Amino acid sequence: xxxxxxxxxxxxxxxxxxxxxxxxxxxxxxVLARRGAAAAPGAADDLPHYAPAAKRVxxxxxxxxxxxxxxxxYKPALRQIHGQELPExxxxxxxLTTMTSGQSSFxxxxxMFDFRRHGRHGTWVSELLPHTAGIVDDIxxxxxxxxxxxxxxxxxxxxxxxxxxxxxxxxGAWLSYGLGSMNSDLPDYVxxxxxxxxxxxxxxxxxxxxxxxxxxxxxxxxxxxxxxVLYLSNPDGIDAATRRRMLDGIARIxxxxxxxxxxxxxxxxxxxxxxxxxxxTSVPELVDLSDEPEEVFELYGPDSRKPGTFxxxxxxxxxxxxxxxxxxxxxxxxxxGHNNLPREIRGQCKDTDQASAALVIDLKRRGLLEDTxxxxxxxxxxxxxxxxxxxxxxxxxxxxxxCFHTWFAGGGVKAGFEYGETDDxxxxxxxxxxxxxxxxxxxxxxxxxxxxxxTYPFQGLDQNITGVEDEARVVHEIxx
Numbered sequence: 001x002x003x004x005x006x007x008x009x010x011x012x013x014x015x016x017x018x019x020x021x022x023x024x025x026x027x028x029x030x031v032l033a034r035r036g037a038a039a040a041p042g043a044a045d046d047l048p049h050y051a052p053a054a055k056r057v058x059x060x061x062x063x064x065x066x067x068x069x070x071x072x073x074y075k076p077a078l079r080q081i082h083g084q085e086l087p088e089x090x091x092x093x094x095x096l097t098t099m100t101s102g103q104s105s106f107x108x109x110x111x112m113f114d115f116r117r118h119g120r121h122g123t124w125v126s127e128l129l130p131h132t133a134g135i136v137d138d139i140x141x142x143x144x145x146x147x148x149x150x151x152x153x154x155x156x157x158x159x160x161x162x163x164x165x166x167x168x169x170x171x172g173a174w175l176s177y178g179l180g181s182m183n184s185d186l187p188d189y190v191x192x193x194x195x196x197x198x199x200x201x202x203x204x205x206x207x208x209x210x211x212x213x214x215x216x217x218x219x220x221x222x223x224x225x226x227x228x229v230l231y232l233s234n235p236d237g238i239d240a241a242t243r244r245r246m247l248d249g250i251a252r253i254x255x256x257x258x259x260x261x262x263x264x265x266x267x268x269x270x271x272x273x274x275x276x277x278x279x280x281t282s283v284p285e286l287v288d289l290s291d292e293p294e295e296v297f298e299l300y301g302p303d304s305r306k307p308g309t310f311x312x313x314x315x316x317x318x319x320x321x322x323x324x325x326x327x328x329x330x331x332x333x334x335x336x337g338h339n340n341l342p343r344e345i346r347g348q349c350k351d352t353d354q355a356s357a358a359l360v361i362d363l364k365r366r367g368l369l370e371d372t373x374x375x376x377x378x379x380x381x382x383x384x385x386x387x388x389x390x391x392x393x394x395x396x397x398x399x400x401x402x403c404f405h406t407w408f409a410g411g412g413v414k415a416g417f418e419y420g421e422t423d424d425x426x427x428x429x430x431x432x433x434x435x436x437x438x439x440x441x442x443x444x445x446x447x448x449x450x451x452x453x454x455t456y457p458f459q460g461l462d463q464n465i466t467g468v469e470d471e472a473r474v475v476h477e478i479x480x
Contacts (some may be wrong), residue, residue: 045100047178048448050267051414053480054373055182057175057443058317058328059258063156064201064335067382067397069403069426070111070345071141074124076426078110078384086385090425095148099338099387100398104384108425109395110132112342121416128349131357132407137416138360138369139409140478144420144429147380147401147436152201152336155379155401160207162465167454169211171440172327174465175447176217177210178454182324185282187220187275189327190320194310197347203331212458216268217273219329222316224308228287232280240280247273286319299362301354311355318362321372335378338396339388360409373411373446380404384425403429406439414448414480437472440465445474 069078086106100106114127119136132139149155154164161168169177176188191208208219222228234243251270258266289305290314297304304311310332319329334348356376363369381404382397389395403422409415420432441451444465451472454464466472 023172037356038193038197043140047454049450049453050294050448052446052448053272053371054410054446055371056321056324056326056328056462057172057373057375057411058310058321058359059172059330059448060314060352060359060374060376061160061329062335062352062378063203063331063382064152064196064199064397065155065337065382065404066335066348066376066378067341067345068143068336068403069382069384069397070113070341071126071128071349072124072141072405072407073114073403073426074126075424075426076423078426081108082110082426083390084108086425086427090423090427092428094402095150097399099460100385103387106383107390108384109386109390112393116193119416121324121418122393123416123418131354135357135360135409136268138364139415140406140413140417140419141405141407142419142434142439142475142478143403143405143422144431144433145377145381145436145439146433147428150399150401152379152399153204155367155399156201156203159311159439161211162437162440162467166206167206167439168463169217170208170219170463170464171333171443172208172218172219173210173213174454175327175444175455176370178449179326182326184321185278185285186320187279187326188218188325189217189329190325191219191221191329191331192224192313192316193221193331193333194308194313194351195261196310196332196351198334198340198344199336199338200333201336205221207331208329212463213456214268215265216272219327222287224312226388228283229276229279232276234280243277247277259296267401282323286323287316289315296362296480297456300358304330304355308351309357314355318359318368319368321368322366329347337382338398340394341382341396342393363410369410371411373413373443374409375406375443376408377406380403384427402427408478412480413478417478418476419475421436432477434475435472437466441472442478444477 005192086108088309090099115124118125123136125133125136147155148160149158149164157166158164160170168395172189181188193203210218227233250273254270255265290410300315303309304315313330320328330353337344348456360374363372380399380401387396387398419433421430421432444451444454451464451466455464461468
């Protein structure tokens with residue numbers, strides 16, 4: 001049949017209206033998308049807002065909630081109150097998790113580890129962290145981080161995305177979106193995960209997602225086995241020339257679709273295909289540690305030769321920093337010390353202490369620490385009261401969001417500095433609180449971004465990483 005006659009036969013008034021409505025809808029969506037992109041800060045040339053102190057971030061995230069009481073928050077008075085009931089005047093009706101809400105008593109348990117002073121300012125550090133003790137003159141320790149969240153998933157979502165509800169962009173995605181790439185052959189945002197010896201809380205890909213931002217800004221997870229990035233290698237029978245022709249063909253199809261719909265996600269899809277093609281060369285070279293001298297592996301510790309360990313990931317983080325990747329996040333699981341805490345925290349610190357300190361030392365001697373911000377901390381701390389048998393070495397500590405520690409190095413923060421003070425029970429803040437929103441505002445500030453001006457229109461609100469309802473402040477006191 002003549003195609004023209006066939007089309008005339010099928011063109012009823014109903015199909016005409018339906019097709020026209022789809023076209024108008026696509027046009028309207030395209031206009032809205034372009035307006036949204038133009039209104040968003042990352043789409044214009046207005047970032048950074050001022051001269052940044054840092055160009056890149058390496059975030060060592062200790063997933064599960066490290067015990068600040070056993071690592072940094074030294075209080076001699078804890079020895080005297082060991083075994084005593086935590087006073088209600090200290091608890092002050094705090095919301096408890098289901099792990100300890102049914103306990104009939106809340107006995108205080110002092111650390112089982114020795115603390116000593118280190119560095120020029122006599123910073124107290126636990127025996128668990130001998131290597132971190134050696135870099136205290138290079139770091140700022142904030143002892144008064146706090147959050148409202150008391151369970152892992154809301155807490156880790158909150159500190160990474162600025163809200164306890166899933167679906168919002170992560171900090172790394174925000175920075176990728178706003179500041180853009182410094183290396184066209186590698187992703188702006190790379191994630192690596194290592195496994196510790198304690199209770200392993202689940203980690204979901206939404207913790208490094210782009211949320212409502214363009215999808216190309218989500219974190220790219222590197223794996224320790226097989227292809228470092230999924231589907232990086234060409235399939236059997238496909239060579240580089242064939243792959244190039246395939247991508248060119250797909251790009252033409254996507255370009256035609258974009259011309260038809262105006263959907264900006266199509267351009268992101270094209271860009272990500274091209275990034276994947278370039279990564280086929282850049283990533284294998286990056287993860288090949290054969291060019292690292294022996295003294296580097298000695299610096300990072302015995303696990304640094306084992307792919308997928310925290311130590312090996314720290315070396316990769318330094319290599320990514322050398323290649324100007326904007327945001328690198330290492331998640332180390334296993335810090336959830338509900339039981340057997342004395343044994344498990346020894347193992348966790350053994351896994352992470354040397355490599356964390358080595359990363360700071362390595363960046364410093366290569367001239368990278370000055371403009372690389374290193375962060376090390378978790379989603380909350382642990383309680384002074386015991387969970388489980390107080391008299392045994394297998395006691396634990398429950399979640400505690402009222403105060404916990406995070407340390408920072410390089411990238412415009414003070415060196416050899418402590419900030420904030422908790423009470424003698426390491427339970428409440430008595431001076432200089434730093435909410436997790438304040439921390440994120442400070443990170444943005446160090447990268448030259450005003451958190452109040454850095455927004456993206458979504459669901460009728462100008463969204464940002466520090467929240468649309470609560471005020472956040474830059475912690476100028478810790479800045480160099």
